[in-house]
Amino acid sequence: MSTAVDASVPVAEQEDGAANILAGKKVAVVFVLGGPGSGKGTQCSNIVEHFGFTHLSAGELLRSEIKSGSENGTMIDSIIKEGKIVPSEITVKLLQEAMVKSENDKFLIDGFPRNQENRLSFENVIKISPEFVLFFDCSEEEMVRRLLGRNQGRADDNVETIRKRFRVFEESSLPVVQYYDSKGKVKKINAAKPILEVFEDVKTIFQSYGPKAA
Ligand SMILES: Nc1ncnc2c1ncn2[C@@H]1O[C@H](COP(=O)(O)OP(=O)(O)OP(=O)(O)O)[C@@H](O)[C@H]1O
Ligand SMILES: Nc1ccn([C@@H]2O[C@H](COP(=O)(O)O)[C@@H](O)[C@H]2O)c(=O)n1
């Protein structure tokens, strides 16, 4: 049975970068951003393995919602195929449910916030400030090559939708990165290098979180 979500739970610690409380539990959040195909999911898997975070991909949660046959599934499906951004209340609710259900107290939130509406909705509902924002920087040319070679059967990995996703990334997601940069919270990674080299740089950033518990 899933735990009920109570958005009215008081949040005791709200300072920037501090651990916060979700449903009575102190949790730390890292937002993982970068263009489509920059390697967010790939590196999150490595971070989970080495540093014991729970990986929550907003895109995966939305794709699961489609597969579950939920009442919002058809709407989410058409938005994803258009490369657009799903209304924040849906995505934030899915993230909140996943966080409340998890036993972990440290989360990588991948592909979120995708726009300022996402950011404000998370701030207002979940009331947690990220420890930092991990930003994967990669050229569009390289990202297209990766997406077209991904072969995971994703409905949005086609040339037409990829073009739209890049436009949304530039117009809606980069301003979020700039917002967090102005707060000194962005840790930028050169994501154009091979996977293991990118992870060497990622490891340096996560060192203070210590190894995964045995
Ligand atoms: N540094 C890298 N060098 C070469 N290929 C990579 C690298 N990182 C990831 N890839 C490959 O590129 C593809 C996209 O990677 P991944 O799914 O991690 O990207 P993403 O940022 O999560 O994309 P999306 O936003 O579309 O979910 C995958 O096939 C992955 O194996
Ligand atoms: N915050 C988000 C995240 C994702 N989406 C939609 O899902 C698509 C796939 O996301 P990935 O991170 O897995 O690439 C994305 O293009 C959006 O359509 C969203 O709406 N909001």
Ligand SMILES: [Mg+2]
């Ligand atoms: Mg991904």
